[in-house]
Amino acid sequence: MPRRGLMILRLVVNGGNHEADVEPRLLLSDFLRQGLGLTGTHVGCEHGVCGACTILFDGEPARSCIMLAVQADGHAIHTIESLSPDGITLNPLQEAFRDAHGLQCGFCTPGILMTLSAFLRDNPAPSQAEVRDALSANLCRCTGYQHIVEAVTRVTRSPLR
């Protein structure tokens, strides 16, 4: 990591407190991946378009590739790793992705899950058009999106919710 002009960074990631010395220019995505080893957050474009790096910043979706790590000082971040704390049990949305074949290479999937987690929290019963609208913030080259939309439909119609 870069050494010059380090700043202290204190933040909460997936419920745990972290403290690190970082260079101001370090991108939040790089800090999460390299600094904390949370490699589930993927980097696809580094200009805020593809959405693969989407995380929750104080509960709201944000692109970690166009934020500085130092901006997270004093804030709470959730990454894909928070959706399944034991790393094995899938939450209903993850389970629906598996059932509906809502992922292929899986590279864009973490960003999509984080985007949809916030979306479904705010809109528990969206229409298909609303789902596609929310999903249009994330690029996927493999799925053509259809099975992702189906996965969301499974969750929103699930009696568990």
Next chain:
Amino acid sequence: MSPEARYVNARVRRNEDARLLTGRARFVDDVQLPGLLHVAFVRSEHAHGRLIKVDGAAARRRPGVVAVYTFDDLGEYGRPAPVLVPPPPISGLVFHPRTHRPLASGKVRYVGEPIAMIVAESRYLAEDAVRDVIVDVDPLDAVVDLEAALTAGAARVHDDLESNAAAHVVQRKGDYAAARDRADVIVARRFTYDRGAAAALENRCVLAQWDRQAEELTIWDTTQAPIPIRNGLASRLGLSESQVRVVAPFVGGGFGPKIMMFYPEELLVPWASIRLARPIKWTEDRQENFFATTQERGQLHDAEMALTRDGRILGIRDTFLFDTGAYDPYGLTIPINTQCTLLGPYDVPNYSSEFTAVFTNKTIVTPVRGAGRQHGVFVSERLLDLAARELGIDRVEIRKRNLLGPDRFPHNHEIMFQDSAPLVYDSGDYLPALEQAAATIGYAELVRQQAQRRSGTRRVGVGIACYVEGTGIGPYEGARVTVELSGKVRVATGVGTQGQGHYTVFAQVVADVLGVSVEDVQVITGDTREFQWGTGTFASRGAAVAGSACHAAAMSVREKIVALAASVLGAEPDRLEVAGGRVSVRGAADRTISLAQLAARANPLRGAVRPGTEPGLESTAYFGPDRGSTASGVHAMIVEVDVETAMVEVKRYVVVHDCGRIINPLLVEGQIHGGVAHGLGNAFYEQLVYDEQGQLLNASFMDYLLPTATDVPPIETAHRETPSPFNPIGLKGVGEAGCIPTGAAFAQAVEDALNIEILDIPLSPDRLFRLIQQAADR
């Protein structure tokens, strides 16, 4: 077929998903090693120029920079990369192989060509040092336009060649000139299909670690073909193959360009890692990806079709130029695919096809999903539409009149396919697919409503296009199937996987043969330490070729299981049942043994075994088809065009396809959806725009437009199954099918809505606006 098909042909959810959904799956860029160094490249800003000076001295002095390499530092290692795919034996074929070097020497030939490599303590620092390298280039005129490239005074991409022609190939069947003389109507047009990017969401990444004590090199690489990369790098580095391990773990989408390219970065990172005795990683960024990762699609066709008055094809002639970019390491796979796929599902008695591959000062061209097939389909389907219009025959009807009937298989087209085998269709049944697609989209009703659809601001059009696709080509793949002491099964194969679901489909095949649960079959792909024979994932061949190898290996293991169980249980083999992870004697519930127990018995620790006994319940098998199998299908779509804004919305999309026997319909649908989205991208959104000096003007996701969830419609898919005779399960490939007829169907639908003529793909609102204006002016 498998003894009991419980999983094959079932909608089985994927074994690999849990890791991907929780963020645990390891992609190459996720690998972190102590002391890891990072790389940035100094790349050419000029499309064409003489390299006067490259000076890395200042960069070397920058704190945090460990090494700076230019061509002069490479010595013998700087020689050009190998030709990856030698051209097939076609008589009269001319091919000038010119491949890239790891770093530019003498000349730069495309924007983004690597000139110097910087190794530093972080990627941030390496990028800082890029500015420090002094590069002096004397710019030359760039070769951009395909026709201009072949004119006498054109600048030459490779000075040692007489022209920019990289290859010339003629293939003929019958006598087109005679057919033309007999024809009632000739339809002739010029068609273009412009460049696009594969744009996998994961950029490329290479990480190499040289273990000085063990003298072993481990390379993590986002490649579709780890074994050829291992073999090629070992030989180039002067190591034995067993000293090199290439791992392609989870790979974030391939779509063609992650094939065994021996990209400059792929050659240099391992080399530098040995030199510096440090682990080194290069992670491509999105901007680099637009220049440094290979692209596809640029072709210019002058084509004509000769027909009878009642719409029967007498022959087709096509002359086309193929843009191969600055180098041609991948040979002629793409244009030969174009040449062969153009014939489609039709009876074309006379065919004359000629192409010239052209060097240009643009990024190297290698196959991208579809790999030239969509161009052929675009040309023949467009010609049929134009002929239909000229002859006053319905578009579906003219296709029906020309389809090959089910009695025509195997059908020999009498020309050579890219796999060096004659172009022979193995099996197919085309007419029912066309009828089903037309019925599903409501074609007849839409035709009746044509006048109404073409009025008002929002105009509606319908398009319907057919295709065939050569898939599942050789040479071979292999697999090793092992029943482990736990009773669980492990399958290792050489192909890489980039999201296709190999972890699951191979497991399905093996689980059926061995009577185990699909979750109990662990598939390992893409690690040369696990399996070291095979070629890779390309040409829609993974399931058909490697899947067949898995099947063969599993069948062999099953024989061992049955033989051993027969002796242990004292029963005739034909009375044994292999199911539920056990072998049981039919009708005697107490005479049963688990696979775990059998595996233990097959590997005794004491005592004696009979001479010739192979230990374990394990087998390795290989499969190589005589030739590829031919998938086929029909796509139909309805579009709505706002004639005031030239914006197009796809309202419905129907796919009727035939990929032979299906292992997993859920995954096949996923492949089709993704292919269609990619095809719609190529039809309306995605175009790499180069200016006249070879500068790429849209090297970002802001300007290079991948379709999003609001651009891709729901896709209605119907499967038809005509098994292939060329492999035991009857499989054909499906990975590329979705994107092959999409452009042709889209052009036809928009044309139908607006009553204009569309000859160029990709279309865009801007291009469509011009066409609408021109039609209004006429």
Next chain:
Amino acid sequence: MKPAPFEYFRARSVEEAIDLLSEHGPDAKPLAGGQSLIPAMNFRLATPAVLVDLNEAVGLSDVTAQDDGLHIGGMTRHRTLEQSETVARNAPLVTAAMPFVAHAAIRTRGTLGGSLAHADPAAELPAVMLALDAVFTVRSRQGARHVRAADFFTGLFTTALEAGELLTEVTIPPRPVRSTYAFQEIARRHGDYALAGAAAAVAVDEHGRCTSARVALLSVADRPVLAEHARRALEGEPPTADAINAAAAAAAAHDIDPPGDIHASSAYRRHLAAVLIRRVLERAFHSRETS
């Protein structure tokens, strides 16, 4: 694609931000939402020596309806503008435009002041503010000054802001009676920079005659442009279909000279502008009963 090094300061108040900006002069860039600035830094097209982070500065993100209009703090997030009922009541044009601004994950970070100061000619909010005749409060060590939207956007990514100045607040004048609004744009994909767009704020008198017709266009010039010819053609007239058509055609012909790019030629942009001016005017005048 990693940013070049810079010095980073976190401002805790407006005053601190202004002090830092004037101290560091033209080398310093305020960091608001960062959704345009950081991508430009990742591409190394922007290499500011100093960043002054406004995100922790208090008192810059209040939204209040007052007698003289709707006051919106410069650091108000796009997401807040989109969801605020106060904004919907007092400036429905803003609410109508927000879904067109990129995507939710960008709007959670992007800010009003950031978008206006960035002055991207293809951005929605500058045009909306121009249509609404908003007034921007600009503060520096010398105190505060007020700049009308029409005077604020001075060119390509260029505004009336001087070094050391900060856009702290936007005031949108109170809604006239019988005022209605509409926003439309044409983009290649949802959330992209528009090929062209139009924001309309219109009002009529008790006889249905047009008293005000402000249509601001985006992505058809180096800055947001008011369709002056449309305004002149309509004000004082009943907004009939013919009048709207003529107004749209006149404005597209005379008020703009659009630049072309790979996505849209100049002629296409001009054509789209005519269509969009007509469509927003039709929608605005015909949605009278609902707003």
Next chain:
Amino acid sequence: MILSGTFTFNGPRQKVWDLLQDPGVLAKALPGTERLTMSGPDRYEGVMKVSIGPMTAAKFDVTVTLADKQPPERFTLQIDGKGGVGFARGSAAVTLQEQGDGGTAMDYTSDVQIGGRIASVGQRLIESVSRMMMRQALEALDRELRARIDADASGS
């Protein structure tokens, strides 16, 4: 990209010619010029900084040459710029024609080539920026000419 047009100066042709050949004037007219010094006959070198909003990194080492001179009627101006974000090269063919009313019409046709990062991610802005720089250059020239004419008038 081709940018062409006609600009009318309110002054005699010889004066406009002299103006256009003056390196001091060129330095003022070329937008963002931080320094421009003569490095040979009709050849100047210097630094130009093109700053557009957040794009602050566009600093170019430039070489300006004047060629094909036929006083007071036509010449070609070439600019070659190289910087961290890419390169820009342009040549402008300039023709001056006397107008009946004592003014001078300048026809210009310029071919601008942009390469490197500014071309690959900045395409949306290239035409606007080129137009803006052209406008700024012409306005600066016009201002300079008027100042000279005013100076002449007060001096005589």
